[in-house]
Structure formats: structure tokens, C-alpha cells
Amino acid sequence: MATRIDDDDAGMTEPCADCGRETPHDVSIELRTESDRAENAQFSREPYRVTSCRLCGRERSIRMNNE
Numbered sequence: 001m002a003t004r005i006d007d008d009d010a011g012m013t014e015p016c017a018d019c020g021r022e023t024p025h026d027v028s029i030e031l032r033t034e035s036d037r038a039e040n041a042q043f044s045r046e047p048y049r050v051t052s053c054r055l056c057g058r059e060r061s062i063r064m065n066n067e
Contacts, residue, residue, distance in 0.1 A: 016053045024054040030061070 016023045028050050035044035047064040 012051075014051060016056065016058060018056045018058045019053060023056075025051045026054060027051050029064070032061075 012025050012027050013022045014025045014027075015021070016025070030048050030050050031045045032048050033041045033045050035041050048061045049064055050059065050061045052059045
């Protein structure tokens with residue numbers, strides 16, 4: 001789980017598997033198209049939470065509405 005730290009430049013801290021500790025991360029939400037077929041693309045967009053470690057650059061994405 002992300003935690004907010006007081007320093008505005010540091011942003012959110014989360015565990016980083018590459019760094020092996022809690023590090024500052026940039027966090028965003030992206031809508032990604034999951035269908036390869038053009039006629040279904042408009043119906044296959046799903047929200048993903050995307051995090052990027054500010055120290056090592058590792059990016060991780062998780063689909064937000066897993067059912």
C-alpha cells in the first residue's frame with residue numbers, strides 16, 4: 001500500500017522489488033485497450049494503476065477492476 005510522505009517532491013512511497021525497500025514512486029491511472037480487434041477496442045478499455053520507482057525506474061501496472 002502506498003504511503004504519503006511529508007516532502008511534496010518525494011510523492012508516494014511503495015515497496016520496490018528491484019530496490020528491496022520503500023522508495024518514492026510516481027503513480028498514475030491509465031485506460032488501456034485490451035482487445036486487438038479494432039471493432040471491439042472501444043468496449044475493451046480497462047483502468048490500470050501504473051507505478052514507476054523514482055530510484056531505479058521499474059514500472060509496474062495492475063488492472064484495477066479484477067473480478
